[in-house]
Amino acid sequence: MPSISRGEVEHLARLARLAVTEDEVDRFAAQLDQIVQAVAQVGQVADQDIPPTSHAVPLTNVFRRDDVRPGLSQQQAVAAAPAAEDGRFRVPRILGEEA
Template identity: 50%
Template sequence: MAESAAITAEQVRHLAELARIAMTSEELERTAGELEEILSHVARVSEVATDDVPATSHPIALTNVLREDVVGTTLTAEQALAGAPASDEGKFLVPQILGEE
């Protein structure tokens, strides 16, 4: 495994400032260590990801378990609007919420 330079608390502080995240010095040190561990795991996975290993998004093949769409009976516009508190020209009327004309 190729070793990379350790992630420093100063680098984490810089990223935290860019993201506008306030972090204590203890949080910076802990996060630097956690990021270093994450990167080492990624490097280990990269070692085994060779050309003969196909890229996958899931370790187990997934299949669609949903039923096929079947067109059934639907309401007419008049039936749908029959239960509406208010309608106009075949459309539902709803309260205005943005104060626009």
């Protein structure tokens, strides 16, 4: 007996705003049922002796240390800008926003 009903497929289609035909509802119900069964089989394979993992191989952090270094001053940052105003970068107005 299928675990995914026609009503559930129709509900999912409404949520996804998909227009589906009667034939598609039946086909999708069968396909979704196969997916649910495949996931259930994967769940049966998992053994209590196998710890859950997020990666198949151990990972080490390859990033550099986060050392504090001096940055640019406001004047230095805007000095090379093509356009600056009041110590800030001046950029073109977008999306019709008003100042």
